[in-house]
Amino acid sequence: MSQAAGVQVVDRSFQNIVRLEGVQKFFGPVRALYDIDLAIGRNEIVGLIGDNGAGKSTLIKIMTGVLPPSSGRIFVRDSELSLADYSVRMAHELSIETVYQDRSLADKQPLWRNFFVGRQITNRFGFINVRKEKGIAHQILKESFGFRGAGITVDSTVANLSGGERQGIAIGRAMHYKADLIVLDEPTAALGVAEVRKVLDFVRMIKTSGRACVYIEHNLAHIHEVADRMIVVDRGRIVSEVRPKDMSVADLTEYLVQLQKQT
Amino acid sequence: MARPEKASIFQRVEGLPIIVVFIVILLLFMYLAPEVFLRPFQYTTFLSTLPPVMLLAIGLTFIIGAGEIDLSFPAVIGFSGFVLAIIFKEGQDWIVSATETPEGGFLASPLAAELIRWGGVVVALLAGVLIGFINGVLVAKIGIPSFIATLGTQFFWYGMATVLSGGKSYALRGAEDSTVWRTLVGRPLSSSSVDWMQRLPIQSLWTALIIVFMWFVLNRHRFGEHALFIGDSNPVSRVVGIDVEREKIKLFTMMGFLAAIAAIFQTMEVKNYFGNQGQGYLLIAIASVLIGGTSIFGGRATIIGTVFGCFIIAIVEPGLVATGLTGAWVNTVRGLIFLISIIFYLHIDQPHRRGALFARLTGGRASGGGGPADNQAESAAPSRR
Numbered sequence: 001m002s003q004a005a006g007v008q009v010v011d012r013s014f015q016n017i018v019r020l021e022g023v024q025k026f027f028g029p030v031r032a033l034y035d036i037d038l039a040i041g042r043n044e045i046v047g048l049i050g051d052n053g054a055g056k057s058t059l060i061k062i063m064t065g066v067l068p069p070s071s072g073r074i075f076v077r078d079s080e081l082s083l084a085d086y087s088v089r090m091a092h093e094l095s096i097e098t099v100y101q102d103r104s105l106a107d108k109q110p111l112w113r114n115f116f117v118g119r120q121i122t123n124r125f126g127f128i129n130v131r132k133e134k135g136i137a138h139q140i141l142k143e144s145f146g147f148r149g150a151g152i153t154v155d156s157t158v159a160n161l162s163g164g165e166r167q168g169i170a171i172g173r174a175m176h177y178k179a180d181l182i183v184l185d186e187p188t189a190a191l192g193v194a195e196v197r198k199v200l201d202f203v204r205m206i207k208t209s210g211r212a213c214v215y216i217e218h219n220l221a222h223i224h225e226v227a228d229r230m231i232v233v234d235r236g237r238i239v240s241e242v243r244p245k246d247m248s249v250a251d252l253t254e255y256l257v258q259l260q261k262q263t
Numbered sequence: 264m265a266r267p268e269k270a271s272i273f274q275r276v277e278g279l280p281i282i283v284v285f286i287v288i289l290l291l292f293m294y295l296a297p298e299v300f301l302r303p304f305q306y307t308t309f310l311s312t313l314p315p316v317m318l319l320a321i322g323l324t325f326i327i328g329a330g331e332i333d334l335s336f337p338a339v340i341g342f343s344g345f346v347l348a349i350i351f352k353e354g355q356d357w358i359v360s361a362t363e364t365p366e367g368g369f370l371a372s373p374l375a376a377e378l379i380r381w382g383g384v385v386v387a388l389l390a391g392v393l394i395g396f397i398n399g400v401l402v403a404k405i406g407i408p409s410f411i412a413t414l415g416t417q418f419f420w421y422g423m424a425t426v427l428s429g430g431k432s433y434a435l436r437g438a439e440d441s442t443v444w445r446t447l448v449g450r451p452l453s454s455s456s457v458d459w460m461q462r463l464p465i466q467s468l469w470t471a472l473i474i475v476f477m478w479f480v481l482n483r484h485r486f487g488e489h490a491l492f493i494g495d496s497n498p499v500s501r502v503v504g505i506d507v508e509r510e511k512i513k514l515f516t517m518m519g520f521l522a523a524i525a526a527i528f529q530t531m532e533v534k535n536y537f538g539n540q541g542q543g544y545l546l547i548a549i550a551s552v553l554i555g556g557t558s559i560f561g562g563r564a565t566i567i568g569t570v571f572g573c574f575i576i577a578i579v580e581p582g583l584v585a586t587g588l589t590g591a592w593v594n595t596v597r598g599l600i601f602l603i604s605i606i607f608y609l610h611i612d613q614p615h616r617r618g619a620l621f622a623r624l625t626g627g628r629a630s631g632g633g634g635p636a637d638n639q640a641e642s643a644a645p646s647r648r
Contacts, residue, residue, distance in 0.1 A: 066502055088504035103502050106495035108562035117492055118504035126485045 014077035017042050017181045017212045018063055018096070023072030025058055032058045034236045036072070040181065045203060045213045047227035049220065049252075051260055054233040056216050060183050063214070064098045065091035092119060097174035101186040104170040105158045112137035112154040115173050140172050164195030171202050182206055183214045188222055200226055220256075224249045234259050278567035280607065281555055284600075285571045288578060296585035303459035305581055309574075310467035311448075311532060315340070315525035317470050317573050319548040320555075321477050322521035324569045325487070326409075327552050329514050330494035330561025331402065335413040336548070338420035339394050339522035340529060340541025343387040345424040347527055348433040348536030350383030351443070380443045388523045394420055395519020399512030409515075425538055432537040439534070448531040466528045473524070478566040490514055494561025550597065551576050554604045556611075575600060 016039040025033040033055050040046055048056045061067040062074070065088045074081045076094050091098075098104070105114045112130075115137045121129045137154040158166060167187045174182045184203065188196045203226045206213040217223040223230060230242045230252075239259065242252065293300040319336050326333045355376045364370040394416065401412040438444045447469070452460045481487035489510045492500045500507050525544075530536050553559055554575060555568030579600070580593045 088502060092504060098502060100502060103496070103498045106492045106499045106562065108495050108558070109491060113488055113492075117488060120485050120488065122485055127479065127483050128485060128488065130483065 014042060016040060016075065016078060019075040019078070020059075020063065020069075021073040021075070023059075023062060023069045023074070025055075025062060025067070026070045032236055033062075033069075036238060038231065038238060040212050040214060042180070042212055043207065043210050044228040045207050045215060045226055047223040047230040048214060048216045048233060049218075049223060049230050049256065050233035051256070055236045056233050057185065059233065060098070060185060060214060060216060064088065064096055064183055066098075089118065092177065095178060095180040096183070097177055097179035097181070098183040099167065099170040099174055099185065099187055101189045104173075105166055107159045108157055110155050110157055111141070111152070111169060114158060114169070115140060115154075115176070136176070140176050141169075143172070162195075163190050164192065164198065167191065167195070167199055171199070179211065181212045181214065183216075185216045186218060187215075188217065188219065196222065220252050221249050224252065232256070232259070278556060278565050278571055280611075281568050281571045281575070281604070284604075285575050285578075288575060288582070292578065292582040292586065296582065299581060299585040304462070307459050307462040307464075308581075309577060311462075311464040313573060313577055314464075314466045314470040315529040315532075316544055316548055316551065316577070317570065318473065318521045318525040318528070319544055320551040320569045320573050321474055321566060322518040323548055323552045324555070324557050324564050324566055325477075325481065325490050325514055326518050327549075327557050327559065328481070328494050328561060328564025329490040329511065330497075331409040331511065331514070332549075333398065333409065333413045333515065333518050334545065335394065335398055335417040335420065336518060336522040336525075337541035337543075337545045338417045338424070339391045339519055340526045340544060341539065342394065342420040342424045343391045343523040343526035344530040344536050344540055345428050345433075346390045347383050347387035347530050348435060349428070350386060351380050351435055351438070351441075352433050354379040354383055377442050380441055384443060384447070384527055387527055388520060391519040391521075391523020391526065392516055393519070395516040395522070396512065398519065399515030402515065403508040403511035421539070428536075428538065430538060432535060435530075435534040435536070438531065444531055444534075448528055464532070466532065470528075473521075474566060474570060481564060481566055486510070486513065491562055491564060494558075494564070496562075547576055550601050553608075554601055556604075556608055558608070559605070 019039040020036050023033060023036040023038075024031070036059060038059075048059065050056055058067065062069045065086045068083055068086065074083065074086060076096070081090075106117070109117070112134045116128075116133045121132050121136075123129065134154050141152065141154060152161065152165065158169070161169065171182075171184075171187070187199050191199065200222060203213060203215060207226075207228075215223060215227060224244050227244060230244070231238055232240045232242060232255075242255075247255070289300070299305050319340075322336070323333060355371070358364070358375075358379065359368075359371050362370060369375055398409070398413050398416055401407050401416070402409045405412075407415075439449075446465075448464060448466045450461060450463065451465050452463050455461050481490070489500070489505050492503070492505060493507055493510060497507055526541070529540065551572035552569050553572070555565055555570070555572030557564040557568060576597060579596050580590065583592050583596060584590055
């Protein structure tokens with residue numbers, strides 16, 4: 001069961017970065033996910049689309065170790081995980097990073113703490129090496145897009161950043177940890193036009209740098225633009241898979257509207 | 264345009280506003296009542312009465328910083344104090360009679376008496392840890408809001424102390440001859456020729472060391488960082504990989520441990536256990552933490568602020584009495600200081616309000632409250648953009 005538990009996999013010869021097999025999720029008597037089979041290739045951008053409450057967020061929470069599935073199997077780099085051991089911390093060790101719309105950064109904390117929280121650089125007694133953490137955070141800030149000379153320092157609190165800046169920080173953090181899979185949960189919600197462009201550019205950069213990305217998005221035009229394929233989720237089930245070249249944004253919108261009308 | 268948070272010296276020196284307020288109040292009292300505040304004895308008295316409150320407030324700084332509250336710590340002062348007092352006073356007699364040790368046996372010896380008293384200290388600490396751990400489980404695992412859970416445990420543990428003690432108090436006569444007393448609350452310089460040095464209580468040294476250590480835990484340790492992130496947002500803490508439930512249990516357990524130390528200092532210092540001991544500490548400790556600048560909403564906490572918050576709360580009483588007002592005014596003034604500081608921190612918390620506040624305070628000059636360093640940051644910022 002647990003051959004992959006906690007093991008740092010460096011093998012590049014895998015086929016799928018993450019694969020879910022027969023995953024189900026119940027919240028008490030409420031069934032949130034039905035028999036989900038989903039594989040994410042090692043270098044593709046997969047869009048997850050569907051209405052509010054369709055189960056997209058639950059799906060990625062299971063994928064990234066935030067929630068345990070009620071049943072089913074999870075494979076990372078083709079080897080099966082022990083579900084009891086799977087956690088956010090383990091996902092991080094397996095190079096899976098998540099950027100949430102509004103839950104990735106703590107508002108009142110300085111940026112450098114936000115970069116390292118959950119995996120601090122500490123001595124063996126657990127005391128944080130502040131100088132080293134700040135130094136690395138400073139490097140990430142400089143290298144992240146849009147932050148050169150913007151008057152933001154590693155000591156700035158997140159509350160003082162704009163929405164786009166927050167996404168930039170969260171994405172920069174994921175890049176720093178050399179994630180093989182970056183999960184984006186509506187990163188462009190509540191962003192201005194210019195900032196949306198930056199985020200989409202970043203999503204393309206994930207692809208060109210040889211990584212994989214799972215991308216949840218409500219704006220179909222954005223996801224149509226960058227995704228290799230789009231998975232349509234409806235009422236806890238995967239109902240279809242669409243390739244952008246097979247369907248225009250308008251057709252896709254119409255399809256989703258029709259889907260909602262079915263009962 | 265300057266980023267507001269860089270402009271304020273109040274953000275860069277921990278607890279600066281409260282330190283300034285404390286110094287102003289102290290100077291005021293020194294001016295109004297020099298016969299009390301320019302002589303050392305008021306301060307040596309503080310050093311023996313403040314440590315328990317200080318330890319409670321330090322623990323609460325973590326709890327409130329993590330967005331929780333603990334109302335049960337006065338009951339730890341009661342229960343752990345009772346555990347210590349009864350073992351201290353009667354422990355040896357029990358053991359001697361239970362084991363039927365003969366007159367000259369080891370367990371009846373003075374050395375065994377000392378060891379049993381130290382055992383009482385350990386059991387009192389364990390009692391505090393247990394109470395804190397139970398609080399943590401009730402809050403984190405069972406999901407009772409901490410206000411309610413610790414209100415319940417507060418009644419329970421005071422009740423337990425009353426049941427087990429039969430409502431009696433325990434006077435610890437002769438305690439000052441024991442190594443426990445001398446080590447924990449003794450007067451190490453009592454043979455000094457300077458009169459005020461004779462009165463220096465050693466628990467103030469232990470408390471100071473604990474405070475320094477806890478500052479490092481809050482500001483430099485993984486645990487303190489997790490507490491602040493949890494106070495900031497539970498969902499964010501979960502997705503960055505913090506085990507929120509476990510950290511909360513640890514926080515409450517730590518609070519129980521610190522409260523037990525406070526109980527030991529308190530009981531040893533007054534050489535007495537009485538049934539409702541600790542009851543006056545609840546609001547004083549909470550007020551000290553909040554006056555110090557720890558956010559009632561969680562996510563921001565300051566040890567230095569808490570220390571000076573304790574100083575301010577403590578100095579009001581002798582200060583008002585010495586300046587000729589009656590003691591009846593003490594809580595009125597404390598309440599006033601409390602409310603003013605809460606309003607001040609609310610404004611500091613929110614950048615747009617902060618600018619407006621400073622503008623008002625300085626007669627229109629925006630965010631000019633920080634002095635020269637403040638202006639430097641203001642003028643340097645545009646070139647960086």
